[in-house]
Amino acid sequence: xxxxxxxxEILSQVFSIVKxxxxxxxxxLDAFLRFAETENITRAAAEIGISQPRVSQRLKExxxxxxxxxLVRDGRKVSLSPAGRRLxxxxxxxxxxxxxxxxxxxGESSAAQIIRIGAPESVCAYxxxxxxxxxxxxxxGTSVQLIPGASETLLQALEACELDIAFVLAPLVDHKGLIVxxxxxxxxxxxxxPPSRRHMTPIQFARNSVFLTExxxxxxxxxxxxxxxxxxxxxxxxxxxxxxxxKKCVMAGSGTSVLPSFALREEFETGKLRPVSVxxxxxxxxxxxxxxxxxxxxxxxxxxxxxxxRGLDQTIISSNNIAQxxxxxxxxxxxx
Numbered sequence: 232x233x234x235x236x237x238x239x240e241i242l243s244q245v246f247s248i249v250k251x252x253x254x255x256x257x258x259x260l261d262a263f264l265r266f267a268e269t270e271n272i273t274r275a276a277a278e279i280g281i282s283q284p285r286v287s288q289r290l291k292e293x294x295x296x297x298x299x300x301x302l303v304r305d306g307r308k309v310s311l312s313p314a315g316r317r318l319x320x321x322x323x324x325x326x327x328x329x330x331x332x333x334x335x336x337x338g339e340s341s342a343a344q345i346i347r348i349g350a351p352e353s354v355c356a357y358x359x360x361x362x363x364x365x366x367x368x369x370x371x372g373t374s375v376q377l378i379p380g381a382s383e384t385l386l387q388a389l390e391a392c393e394l395d396i397a398f399v400l401a402p403l404v405d406h407k408g409l410i411v412x413x414x415x416x417x418x419x420x421x422x423x424x425p426p427s428r429r430h431m432t433p434i435q436f437a438r439n440s441v442f443l444t445e446x447x448x449x450x451x452x453x454x455x456x457x458x459x460x461x462x463x464x465x466x467x468x469x470x471x472x473x474x475x476x477x478k479k480c481v482m483a484g485s486g487t488s489v490l491p492s493f494a495l496r497e498e499f500e501t502g503k504l505r506p507v508s509v510x511x512x513x514x515x516x517x518x519x520x521x522x523x524x525x526x527x528x529x530x531x532x533x534x535x536x537x538x539x540x541r542g543l544d545q546t547i548i549s550s551n552n553i554a555q556x557x558x559x560x561x562x563x564x565x566x567x
Contacts, residue, residue, distance in 0.1 A: 257329060259293035260322045262286050263301060267311055267319045320392040346531050349378045349385040350398035351448065353474040353494050354518065359398070361542030362535045370531050381447030389521060395532050397521045398539075400491065401449035412520040412536065415543045417491040419450060419514040421507045422499075424484050430508045433463035440467045440486030442477040450516040454489045461511050478504065491516055518543070 265275035266286065276283040294301050301315035311319070331344060350359060355377050363375060380388070382399035389397045389409065403413060421436060428435075437458055443465075444451045458465050469486070471477050474494050481488050482503055498504035520536045522528055528536070 256293065256296060257326070259289045259296070261326060262289040263293055263315075264319065264322045264326060266290065266302075266309075267315065267322070270310060272309060324392045344372070344531070345374045345376050346396075346529070346535070347376045347378060347394045348396055348398070348532075348535065349380055349388055349394040351382060351385075351400055351444075352379045352472060353444075353491070354398050354400065355379050356474070357493050358518070358539055358543065362538035365538040366531070366535045369534055373531050375535070381445050382449045383447040386521065389523060392523070395522075396528065396536065399449070399519050399521055400516045401519060402453065403517050403519075408524060410522045410524055412522075414518045414520060414536075414540050416515050416517050417493055419454060419489050419516055420492050420495055421487065421489045421509045421512060422481065422495060422504050423487040423507050424482050425502060425505045427487075427505060428507065429505065430510075432510050433458055433461035433512065436487060436507065436509050436512075437463035437465050438467075440469060441465050442469050442471060442480050442486055442488040444474065444477070444490075445470055445472050450491065450514075453514055453516070457512060457514055 262275060262279060265278050266272060269275055269278070272283055272286050272290075276286045279286065290302060299314045300312050301318060303310050303312045348359065359377060366373070366375060378385075378388070378394065382397075382401050385394065385397040385399060386409065388394045398414075400417075403411075421431075423439070443454065446452075455465055455468075467486075469480070471480075474490060477488050477490065478494070478498060480486060482498070487507065495504060495506070499506060520539075522532075
C-alpha cells in the first residue's frame, strides 16, 4: 500500500493530465480503499494523515458522484455495502495504475511492476515457460506472478481485476463479453497404461475408475457431457487438481483418464502410457488468452502472450501427431 504522504505527491504529478473533478475522485477512491482495507474510519484517517470528518466527507462525495451507497451505516457501525465490495478490486487497480503512470512520467524503472497471469496448472507447467524466458530478456525489471486455477475461477478473477490476463483451456465460446484470443487447439485423448486395449467402446472405458481434473475445469465438463451423450456416463470419477498426479495413477494401473494431448507427449513417446480409441469420442479444447474489454493490454502482457503463441506451433503439431501415431496398429501385434 502507498504510504500516507506518497499518494498526494503521485496525484500532483498526474494533475496536469486529468481534470480537477477526476483528480478529486482519485483522492476519494484512495480514502475509500483505505477504509475498505481496515473497515475503520479512524484508522483510514490516520493512514492518510487527515481528520476523521474529512475521510467521512470524501466517502460521501464518492457515493454522491457514483450515485450508489458504498457503505452501510448502522448507528456507529460502518461497513461495506455489496456495491462497495464490488468496487474494491477496481479501486485498487485504478490507484495502482496511477502510481505506475507517475513512475513512468518520472522516467523511473518499472522494477516494482508485477504482471498477474492466471492459467490452469497444466498450462503453467507446459506452456508459460515459452513466454517467461523471452519476457525476462525483454522486460528485465518486470516480475511475473503466475496464478494457477480452474478456468471458471480464473475468468471470475479476471472480471474482478485480480488478473491482467488469463490463459484458459475451454471450448470456443463468448466468455461473458470478455476479449478472447484463440492460440491453439488440442485433442482430448483417452488413455490408459499398457498393455491395455487400444480400442474400447464408451461403456468399456466408463467401467474403469476414471481420473479427471477438478470440477471447475471446462474440458472436464465436456468429457463428462460427451460420455453421457454416448450412453456411458462416468460413474467412478476420482478428482485431482494435478495433471501429473492423474498420469501417475494411470501409470500405476489404477484406472483411465482423458487429458489434452500436450500433457501426454512424453509418456506416449516412452510407452509409459497408451492412447485409447473410444468409439464416438472425438473432442478438442482450445488454449485461449482472455482479457477485459476497455482495458488495453500493457506492452509487457501483450509481449508475453505473443511469446507464448510463437512457441506453440511445434508443440501443437508434435503432441497431436504423437497421439495419432500411437493409435496406429503395429504390425504383428494384438491391437485389442
